[in-house]
Amino acid sequence: MTRPAGDDRAPAPTLVEVARAAGVSRATASRAVNGGDRVSPEALQAVRAAVRELGYRPNRAARALATRRTDSIAVVIPESDSRLFTDPFFATVLHGVTTALASTDLQIVLLIGHKGEQSARMLDYLRDGHTDGAIVVSHHRMDNVAEVLADSPMPSVFIGRPWDPAKTPVTWVDVDNFTGGVLAVEHLVARGARRLGTVAGPQDMGASVDRLAGWRAGAEAAGLATDAVVHADYTVAGATRATEELFAAHPDVDGLFVASDLMASAALRVLETLGRRVPDDVRLVGFDNMELATSLRPALTTLVNPAAEMARHAVEMLLSQFGSSGGTEPDLLATELVVRESS
Amino acid sequence: MTRPAGDDRAPAPTLVEVARAAGVSRATASRAVNGGDRVSPEALQAVRAAVRELGYRPNRAARALATRRTDSIAVVIPESDSRLFTDPFFATVLHGVTTALASTDLQIVLLIGHKGEQSARMLDYLRDGHTDGAIVVSHHRMDNVAEVLADSPMPSVFIGRPWDPAKTPVTWVDVDNFTGGVLAVEHLVARGARRLGTVAGPQDMGASVDRLAGWRAGAEAAGLATDAVVHADYTVAGATRATEELFAAHPDVDGLFVASDLMASAALRVLETLGRRVPDDVRLVGFDNMELATSLRPALTTLVNPAAEMARHAVEMLLSQFGSSGGTEPDLLATELVVRESS
DNA sequence: TTGTAGGCGTTATCAA
DNA sequence: TTGATAACGCCTACAA
Numbered sequence: 001m002t003r004p005a006g007d008d009r010a011p012a013p014t015l016v017e018v019a020r021a022a023g024v025s026r027a028t029a030s031r032a033v034n035g036g037d038r039v040s041p042e043a044l045q046a047v048r049a050a051v052r053e054l055g056y057r058p059n060r061a062a063r064a065l066a067t068r069r070t071d072s073i074a075v076v077i078p079e080s081d082s083r084l085f086t087d088p089f090f091a092t093v094l095h096g097v098t099t100a101l102a103s104t105d106l107q108i109v110l111l112i113g114h115k116g117e118q119s120a121r122m123l124d125y126l127r128d129g130h131t132d133g134a135i136v137v138s139h140h141r142m143d144n145v146a147e148v149l150a151d152s153p154m155p156s157v158f159i160g161r162p163w164d165p166a167k168t169p170v171t172w173v174d175v176d177n178f179t180g181g182v183l184a185v186e187h188l189v190a191r192g193a194r195r196l197g198t199v200a201g202p203q204d205m206g207a208s209v210d211r212l213a214g215w216r217a218g219a220e221a222a223g224l225a226t227d228a229v230v231h232a233d234y235t236v237a238g239a240t241r242a243t244e245e246l247f248a249a250h251p252d253v254d255g256l257f258v259a260s261d262l263m264a265s266a267a268l269r270v271l272e273t274l275g276r277r278v279p280d281d282v283r284l285v286g287f288d289n290m291e292l293a294t295s296l297r298p299a300l301t302t303l304v305n306p307a308a309e310m311a312r313h314a315v316e317m318l319l320s321q322f323g324s325s326g327g328t329e330p331d332l333l334a335t336e337l338v339v340r341e342s343s
Numbered sequence: 344m345t346r347p348a349g350d351d352r353a354p355a356p357t358l359v360e361v362a363r364a365a366g367v368s369r370a371t372a373s374r375a376v377n378g379g380d381r382v383s384p385e386a387l388q389a390v391r392a393a394v395r396e397l398g399y400r401p402n403r404a405a406r407a408l409a410t411r412r413t414d415s416i417a418v419v420i421p422e423s424d425s426r427l428f429t430d431p432f433f434a435t436v437l438h439g440v441t442t443a444l445a446s447t448d449l450q451i452v453l454l455i456g457h458k459g460e461q462s463a464r465m466l467d468y469l470r471d472g473h474t475d476g477a478i479v480v481s482h483h484r485m486d487n488v489a490e491v492l493a494d495s496p497m498p499s500v501f502i503g504r505p506w507d508p509a510k511t512p513v514t515w516v517d518v519d520n521f522t523g524g525v526l527a528v529e530h531l532v533a534r535g536a537r538r539l540g541t542v543a544g545p546q547d548m549g550a551s552v553d554r555l556a557g558w559r560a561g562a563e564a565a566g567l568a569t570d571a572v573v574h575a576d577y578t579v580a581g582a583t584r585a586t587e588e589l590f591a592a593h594p595d596v597d598g599l600f601v602a603s604d605l606m607a608s609a610a611l612r613v614l615e616t617l618g619r620r621v622p623d624d625v626r627l628v629g630f631d632n633m634e635l636a637t638s639l640r641p642a643l644t645t646l647v648n649p650a651a652e653m654a655r656h657a658v659e660m661l662l663s664q665f666g667s668s669g670g671t672e673p674d675l676l677a678t679e680l681v682v683r684e685s686s
Numbered sequence: 687t688t689g690t691a692g693g694c695g696t697t698a699t700c701a702a
Numbered sequence: 703t704t705g706a707t708a709a710c711g712c713c714t715a716c717a718a
Contacts, residue, residue, distance in 0.1 A: 063696055
């Protein structure tokens, strides 16, 4: 395929040409293009006509150089390959962010990278301030993202609380993971469970820690043991292994809380293989309430993780920081139990 | 949270300061920073030391303004809300693109938008050439993306062939959807199916059309009827409705080809509700071979959609266009049947 | 190999 | 309200 003929199209028109066509100065043309403040009605109209006529569009790079703003924000996902896109949670968040940003003319720069060089590049990019703000989606204890952003003048919002809010004072929005854990236990117990177990998430993430803490608190409040705990990494493979381990060590577990729907789907398969009926032998509760939960058999009882709503909040919080130099208060959203067939 | 004290950090160092610190001119410093061509070893070393010393990092906006390149590429997903992120296909592609781009210092600008204003902004952004290239992931007949890119000097690659390659001569990489449809039918027939049906994808996408055409060709070759066709939009809800319709109209279907794994998961539930056993009463084949296929019960027979590989190819094809002014030949990847429990 | 000088397209300052 | 004029930070002939 060759380049189509006539490809040497005229170079994009610049502001000088607009100014000339409109019979005004560059400065006036610039003002007219940017909202038209301090511009006479006639000049404004002339410039607008010229813009339309010439098909003028501002050059982003030049504008960025002059204003020191880029009209873009970074969406940061410091997540490992295996998990990143198998878990519908990210997708939902990403979608929420783009939707919330749709009315702005902010572009999304996607920054992905967990380890090594990829992660280093990501952090450099953030440090260099190449974007006007950042939204961080899946933050881990050691990823350094919180440190970099806390130390940067760039506005940022975390979806999911930072690992150590005291050391890294960044703004965040999160779901009430702790209460989610408590609710799960209360429900399991109400359904007759007497021996609780949990497949917890990786303990280098705030969400995982909080969900496990909630489960523990709930179990203790019910006077039940809290020793049947295994950990996995939010992947199907990891959860499969962990669930097998759990039931090998504690075959009497009859109430299971799994820290994500995706992992719960894996647990379900393991239980099936083991010949345990759900919910008759083992009552099962997940976390996230993604579409997946409804398509499992039996359909999954789970806790709502309002990913889209968190994304919306995050964008709002970020935008509100653009005007003022101050930060924003963190925001903790409520969760809710959705009862289906698995419990 | 107030702005931490001492926030008035020194402004980022510029090339002039590097040059001064290194005792060379701006021009030499620039050359040294960009590969060090035509720079004496001593000068190079001096500049490098100064860079490290000052923590210099080039300003992207300034560089973009001077070079007319942005060191970023657009990933374009002109897809509707309902589908975008429920289908793991996108996630896999996106992940593949980011991985393939990891060794470059190209940033990914994510462009999402299906209809109305969002779509218009997206097209404007592309037209304005704000990125060095574009990769388009889910192209529909009427989204205008192919037209805009075919008419633009910006290099681009489609993942999934454009709707009308003749009218919009853009480069693409795709899986052999047609052969996939044929293989599905041959397999279903070999398993004993005598009455074929299909849940096809939306007919404004190349992939859907090709899969359906393959199914048809295969059925005709086997001397079987091709009237049991319903259409859906690659969502669970749509596929559920469509499958119900299909079996209401053609209750005798005993071999079903569904155009995506996600939709096949919906079909599976419908069949279960209808009391049809899979594969005993109805043999089922999906398309994509995403992780989902293995977690369904029964596990899904399906066709490989090499999303990650397509992403890698797309990036390679795009990068190869950066050097030369010529385009790249389209690329059609083979698919393969993966037999599991559902057939 | 080096430095000088001009330009990339916009915005911001400051008189007029 | 307007228009010179000077940044913004970098790259790149061109001449030395």
